[in-house]
Amino acid sequence: MKIDINNSTPIYEQIYKQLLEYITTGLMQANDKLPSVRELSSSIHINPNTxxxxxxxxEEQGFIxxxxxxxxxxxxKQNVQTxxxxQQINELSLEIVNKSKYIGMNFEELCQLLKQTWEDK
Structure with missing residues (x-):
């Protein structure tokens, strides 16, 4: 874990974001144990309260x-990541629909683009 003390982002938020990334990308799996508060605070030289x-x-968000x-x-993963x-898909869908309408794309064209992207991945 890397903490940048010169970053304007609070240290607790840097920890939160890094752990969230580890969890959502599968680097940390369901039921994996996190370092204890003492271990983590000692290893990155910060206050345990952080x-x-x-x-x-x-924990409030259900990730741990x-x-x-x-x-x-x-x-x-199923409860939290789903x-x-x-939520992210809904937000992105709204953005995609709004941009598609703005450039004059119709529903069928958008569906075809989505289908093509799906098949490419």
Whole structure:
């Protein structure tokens, strides 16, 4: 984990974003144990309360869960990632539809473009 103290983004948010990326990209899997607050704060030389704040935010959003005396763990992907990705897809869909209409693209053309992109991936 890399923390940039010269970055205007708060340190807890940098931790949050990096862990979120690890979780959503599959680098960390469901039920993987996160470093303890002490381990992480010690390894990146920051106050433990900063790590607690990042972990709390991840837990509030359902990306991790905590077991008293055992630590924090990555939540099941299906619950968390599905909600997150559906929200992102809805936002992107609205943007795509608005831009398509703006340039005069019709529904069939948009569907064909989406189908082509789907098949290419």
């Amino acid at each position: 790590v607690v704040k990042a972990y709390r935010l991840l 869960y905590s077991l008293p005396g055992k630590g924090s763990f990555v939540s099941s 909600k997150l990705f559906l």
